[in-house]
Amino acid sequence: xxxxxxxxxxxxxxxxxxxxxxxxxxxxxxxxxxxxxxxxxxxxxxxxxxxxxxxxxxxxxxxxxxxxxxxxxxxxxxxxxxxxxxxxxxxxxxxxxxxxxxxxxxxxxxxxxxxxxxxxxxxxxxxxxxxxxxxxxxxxxxxxxxxxxxxxxxxxxxxxxxxxxxxxxxxxxxxxxxxxxxxxxxxxxxxxxxxxxxxxxxxxxxxxxxxxxxxxxxxxxxxxxxxxxxxxxxxxxxxxxxxxxxxxxxxxxxxxxxxxxxxxxxxxxxxxxxxxxxxxxxxxxxxxxxxxxxxxxxxxxxxxxxxxxxxxxxxxxxxxxxxxxxxxxxxxxxxxxxxxxxxxxxxxxx
Amino acid sequence: xxxxxxxxxxxxxxxxxxxxxxxxxxxxxxxxxxxxxxxxxxxxxxxxxxxxxxxxxxxxxxxxxxxxxxxxxxxxxxxxxxxxxxxxxxxxxxxxxxxxxxxxxxxxxxxxxxxxxxxxxxxxxxxxxxxxxxxxxxxxxxxxxxxxxxxxxxxxxxxxxxxxxxxxxxxxxxxxxxxxxxxxxxxxxxxxxxxxxxxxxxxxxxxxxxxxxxxxxxxxxxxxxxxxxxxxxxxxxxxxxxxxxxxxxxxxxxxxxxxxxxxxxxxxxxxxxxxx
Amino acid sequence: xxxxxxxxxxxxxxxxxxxxxxxxxxxxxxxxxxxxxxxxxxxxxxxxxxxxxxxxxxxxxxxxxxxxxxxxxxxxxxxxxxxxxxxxxxxxxxxxxxxxxxxxxxxxxxxxxxxxxxxxxxxxxxxxxxxxxxxxxxxxxxxxxxxxxxxxxxxxxxxxxxxxxxxxxxxxxxxxxxxxxxxxxxxxxxxxxxxxxxxxxxxxxxxxxxxxxxxxxxxxxxxxxxxxxxxxxxxxxxxxxxxxxxxxxxxxxxxxxxxxxxxxxxxx
Ligand SMILES: Nc1ncnc2c1ncn2[C@@H]1O[C@H](COP(=O)(O)OP(=O)(O)O)[C@@H](O)[C@H]1O
Ligand SMILES: [Mg+2]
Numbered sequence: 083x084x085x086x087x088x089x090x091x092x093x094x095x096x097x098x099x100x101x102x103x104x105x106x107x108x109x110x111x112x113x114x115x116x117x118x119x120x121x122x123x124x125x126x127x128x129x130x131x132x133x134x135x136x137x138x139x140x141x142x143x144x145x146x147x148x149x150x151x152x153x154x155x156x157x158x159x160x161x162x163x164x165x166x167x168x169x170x171x172x173x174x175x176x177x178x179x180x181x182x183x184x185x186x187x188x189x190x191x192x193x194x195x196x197x198x199x200x201x202x203x204x205x206x207x208x209x210x211x212x213x214x215x216x217x218x219x220x221x222x223x224x225x226x227x228x229x230x231x232x233x234x235x236x237x238x239x240x241x242x243x244x245x246x247x248x249x250x251x252x253x254x255x256x257x258x259x260x261x262x263x264x265x266x267x268x269x270x271x272x273x274x275x276x277x278x279x280x281x282x283x284x285x286x287x288x289x290x291x292x293x294x295x296x297x298x299x300x301x302x303x304x305x306x307x308x309x310x311x312x313x314x315x316x317x318x319x320x321x322x323x324x325x326x327x328x329x330x331x332x333x334x335x336x337x338x339x340x341x342x343x344x345x346x347x348x349x350x351x352x353x354x355x356x357x358x359x360x361x362x363x364x365x366x367x368x369x370x371x372x373x374x375x376x377x378x379x380x381x382x383x384x385x386x387x388x389x390x391x392x393x394x395x396x397x398x399x400x401x402x403x404x405x406x407x408x409x410x411x412x413x414x415x416x417x418x419x420x421x422x423x424x425x426x427x428x429x430x431x432x
Numbered sequence: 433x434x435x436x437x438x439x440x441x442x443x444x445x446x447x448x449x450x451x452x453x454x455x456x457x458x459x460x461x462x463x464x465x466x467x468x469x470x471x472x473x474x475x476x477x478x479x480x481x482x483x484x485x486x487x488x489x490x491x492x493x494x495x496x497x498x499x500x501x502x503x504x505x506x507x508x509x510x511x512x513x514x515x516x517x518x519x520x521x522x523x524x525x526x527x528x529x530x531x532x533x534x535x536x537x538x539x540x541x542x543x544x545x546x547x548x549x550x551x552x553x554x555x556x557x558x559x560x561x562x563x564x565x566x567x568x569x570x571x572x573x574x575x576x577x578x579x580x581x582x583x584x585x586x587x588x589x590x591x592x593x594x595x596x597x598x599x600x601x602x603x604x605x606x607x608x609x610x611x612x613x614x615x616x617x618x619x620x621x622x623x624x625x626x627x628x629x630x631x632x633x634x635x636x637x638x639x640x641x642x643x644x645x646x647x648x649x650x651x652x653x654x655x656x657x658x659x660x661x662x663x664x665x666x667x668x669x670x671x672x673x674x675x676x677x678x679x680x681x682x683x684x685x686x687x688x689x690x691x692x693x694x695x696x697x698x699x700x701x702x703x704x705x706x707x708x
Numbered sequence: 709x710x711x712x713x714x715x716x717x718x719x720x721x722x723x724x725x726x727x728x729x730x731x732x733x734x735x736x737x738x739x740x741x742x743x744x745x746x747x748x749x750x751x752x753x754x755x756x757x758x759x760x761x762x763x764x765x766x767x768x769x770x771x772x773x774x775x776x777x778x779x780x781x782x783x784x785x786x787x788x789x790x791x792x793x794x795x796x797x798x799x800x801x802x803x804x805x806x807x808x809x810x811x812x813x814x815x816x817x818x819x820x821x822x823x824x825x826x827x828x829x830x831x832x833x834x835x836x837x838x839x840x841x842x843x844x845x846x847x848x849x850x851x852x853x854x855x856x857x858x859x860x861x862x863x864x865x866x867x868x869x870x871x872x873x874x875x876x877x878x879x880x881x882x883x884x885x886x887x888x889x890x891x892x893x894x895x896x897x898x899x900x901x902x903x904x905x906x907x908x909x910x911x912x913x914x915x916x917x918x919x920x921x922x923x924x925x926x927x928x929x930x931x932x933x934x935x936x937x938x939x940x941x942x943x944x945x946x947x948x949x950x951x952x953x954x955x956x957x958x959x960x961x962x963x964x965x966x967x968x969x970x971x972x973x974x975x976x
Contacts, residue, residue, distance in 0.1 A: 144608055165611045172612035178605035182627035192613035243613060444803055447795035454792060458849050459818060462829035469832050514731050517724040531966060532732050538958055540917035540932045546939055546951055550738035555751060555944060557737060585735060646822025649917040653939050662824050669828065679832065682825035690820040
């Protein structure tokens with residue numbers, strides 16, 4: 083084991099054909115294969131009930147995959163190991179701190195069950211609390227901590243035993259928005275500094291984008307896309323991903339002879355031909371009174387500070403969300419001209 | 433204060449007045465009388481002192497407390513084990529098992545006594561079995577051991593339900609967190625689960641103790657020879673017609689059981705009686 | 709807390725299951741034996757002596773008055789605890805100050821104080837009022853004292869859980885006065901608690917012995933008092949048949965109570 087408290091061994095993780103059927107027949111997870119590189123931060127993203135937690139618990143050893151599935155840490159097959167022998171760090175949404183122990187005792191618990199003597203334990207707990215800037219809280223009871231402090235204690239407790247991988251299940255969901263942003267930055271910094279392999283579950287696309295090296299987008303027990311945050315945002319694999327990660331408009335279009343007919347106008351087009359659905363993000367729709375291809379009527383204008391989110395109806399009867407600058411002001415019923423650059427359009431098979 | 437739903441204090445008073453009147457007239461006043469009657473014997477206040485000084489009463493008080501403590505310890509161990517098991521596992525037939533285990537909850541002491549006779553009496557199950565196996569009829573219903581069995585029998589359902597309710601409220605992620613940190617099942621139990629169950633165990637234990645101190649029906653059914661405090665009180669009152677002594681003993685008994693419950697409540701920090 | 713269901717159960721599981729089954733047998737065996745004895749011609753000889761309903765008939769003939777009185781007391785006790793207890797629970801739910809907390813504390817004392825002591829106190833205080841002492845109302849008073857805290861607590865638990873204040877403020881904002889709010893908002897929303905409290909009160913009253921033994925007179929014997937009589941003086945078959953009747957009266961109530969508790973729980 084490395085003696086540098088700030089660097090971890092980067093342990094790769096592999097899932098082979100891991101599926102999960104719960105007693106009673108709920109198929110929570112279709113067979114999935116997944117490779118996670120050592121030191122990588124992977125975020126499982128998807129709506130509630132899509133199987134993120136189940137996948138995480140299979141990796142942790144809290145659930146067994148259906149027969150035929152296997153889990154590898156590096157070259158070691160850990161499928162048959164119970165969680166207490168896998169040496170993983172785990173952080174829960176509810177913190178799961180032990181209320182009968184103070185902060186230092188919580189953080190030191192993993193060392194205590196490993197039989198590490200008092201003195202070395204205290205030293206490592208102190209080191210850990212110092213790294214998390216929580217020395218002052220060492221003797222506090224759990225119910226004397228704020229939500230953010232609790233989650234930092236939970237992180238420290240998971241890390242102090244130098245786990246092979248770190249698993250986090252919606253660690254920020256229970257916190258209010260301000261705290262969430264602060265702690266998200268802190269977790270991001272920590273994960274990069276430590277170089278530990280981390281798997282992070284969330285239903286919040288903002289969190290996923292901010293933290294992930296790669297995002298695994300899940301839906302209905304399946305993996306629908308794996309890619310970097312930019313991949314997932316700019317090249318979503320299907321309309322579900324496009325809609326779940328950010329907001330999109332879905333438009334009917336017809337492509338032929340190097341032109342795409344959309345919103346009642348033609349634009350140059352090099353992609354697929356035939357009837358298509360095209361996706362475009364609100365921030366990629368421009369308002370341009372001069373060159374705009376189509377005319378539309380404002381039906382809703384919502385001022386959001388940094389921008390104004392417009393909902394407009396086009397002459398072809400389609401509804402679009404558009405982001406306009408915050409300083410521009412609109413009234414319902416205004417007519418606007420909108421323009422879309424063809425390279426911002428994403429074609430989907432119908 | 434914000435306008436509350438009950439417009440006035442008067443209305444609140446009117447709503448509780450009947451209960452206060454009944455409770456005052458038929459509980460508080462009689463209890464005060466009981467205390468006074470305890471003082472009114474020829475011995476005066478020494479009647480109370482006799483509880484602690486006269487060997488006959490002191491022995492009875494001590495043996496009743498020992499019995500109650502033993503019942504509490506054994507019941508907590510038995511019902512704690514089974515309750516935790518039933519709360520943590522789901523298997524076919526579990527609901528039936530829980531239902532069967534909670535039947536004695538509402539049996540009166542006399543019926544419990546009869547159950548003990550059925551188990552350990554002259555024609556009881558244990559006697560019949562032991563005669564067949566060892567050639568000797570084991571009969572212990574009509575003694576302290578029979579009373580012990582009866583109180584454990586009676587207390588198991590209540591402790592079981594309390595432990596199950598508390599165990600089902602535990603955050604399962606705490607145990608999972610402990611396991612993730614490398615704790616073995618027994619370490620999870622000792623370091624995480626039992627501390628979290630402490631309030632429930634304390635309150636269930638206190639109720640168990642108080643019940644075993646004050647119960648009368650079981651002892652009455654099994655034999656008048658068992659010198660637990662309630663039996664002594666009954667004898668003083670009916671046979672000796674020593675009303676002052678019976679009153680003093682009753683008052684002391686009430687104080688002991690009430691203290692046990694209050695102590696457990698302050699230790700557990702929750703409403704102990706709420707588990708009754 | 710639920711162990712990974714569907715996984716193979718370990719040794720610990722089977723050991724604990726075995727232990728729990730053993731405990732269950734200890735509890736159920738004497739009940740079954742007494743049921744059996746109640747319908748056996750001669751318990752000493754055993755079941756070979758034949759099955760009979762004559763012991764049950766004999767109990768019904770000799771002791772039906774105790775059964776009826778127990779039902780009468782239980783129903784009267786239910787009525788009294790409803791009338792006294794529900795308003796108290798309401799006030800406790802809505803007004804938490806030191807006075808109401810003290811009263812709540814006092815109210816639970818009859819559970820803590822042994823029934824024998826309470827009964828003795830009642831006799832010392834009211835034993836001289838001959839009419840009252842000899843009537844079944846004397847027993848009723850004891851039962852009300854003992855069961856009232858159960859009713860109050862059961863109703864209070866539900867009232868605290870449903871956030872009465874908000875509901876009532878909503879109703880008040882729509883113009884409902886106190887009486888209307890109490891009967892159309894408070895009571896309906898507390899119904900689960902009232903129901904389980906009622907079952908508890910009836911069950912406890914039917915089984916009450918500690919108080920009743922001292923409070924009863926030869927003309928006011930309840931079922932448990934009759935049971936004690938029969939255990940002491942009659943043959944085991946009659947005691948068993950009597951117990952059987954008691955089980956038949958109480959166990960359905962208990963099952964109903966458990967079903968209600970399960971029904972009232974949020975799905976896990
Ligand atoms: N212990 C369980 N028993 C039965 N079904 C479960 C269990 N745990 C999860 N599920 C089901 O599996 C599906 C996936 O759940 P989960 O992995 O928790 O989703 P997520 O974490 O993405 O919200 C859901 O439909 C859920 O109801
Ligand atoms: Mg989840």
